[in-house]
Amino acid sequence: MRAATLALIGLALVLAGPAAHADAVLQAFGGAYRDGRLQSYVDGIAQALAPALGLPDGAWRVQILNTPEINAFAAAGARLYVTRGLLANARDEAELAGVVGHEMAHVVAGHSYFSTEHAAEGGFSPAQEFEADALSVQALARLGYDP
Numbered sequence: 275m276r277a278a279t280l281a282l283i284g285l286a287l288v289l290a291g292p293a294a295h296a297d298a299v300l301q302a303f304g305g306a307y308r309d310g311r312l313q314s315y316v317d318g319i320a321q322a323l324a325p326a327l328g329l330p331d332g333a334w335r336v337q338i339l340n341t342p343e344i345n346a347f348a349a350a351g352a353r354l355y356v357t358r359g360l361l362a363n364a365r366d367e368a369e370l371a372g373v374v375g376h377e378m379a380h381v382v383a384g385h386s387y388f389s390t391e392h393a394a395e396g397g398f399s400p401a402q403e404f405e406a407d408a409l410s411v412q413a414l415a416r417l418g419y420d421p
């Protein structure tokens with residue numbers, strides 16, 4: 275994802291709030307990817323990570339995006355986005371949970387309304403990255419993953 279596009283999405287979020295946010299993300303990332311099996315798989319990972327990160331469980335809404343780009347991001351309002359490219363390229367569940375947990379941890383730590391990884395990394399300070407890693411590694415260990 276190009277940084278300029280992400281910046282535009284971020285601006286739209288601030289101006290318009292969560293509902294428009296979801297629409298903007300869908301438009302920018304190829305729309306929704308509908309696969310019931312993958313959906314429940316990622317839902318399960320997010321719902322397990324939430325309490326491990328100290329959040330109420332069951333609250334995260336997961337959206338799989340129909341793009342080959344490898345990307346994931348989380349937003350306030352307990353929204354988590356993962357691309358089908360990420361799902362296709364993750365080596366195993368531990369790797370996927372690691373990416374998802376890191377993104378959720380940015381939100382847990384209050385780093386940003388809109389966080390994104392990989393292509394547009396740079397929106398967070400090194401200290402914020404360290405904090406997100408520390409939080410997610412703890413949560414993953416609690417769930418029995420080997421991060």
Ligand SMILES: [Zn+2]
Pocket residue numbers: 376380390391398403406
């Ligand atoms: Zn990060």
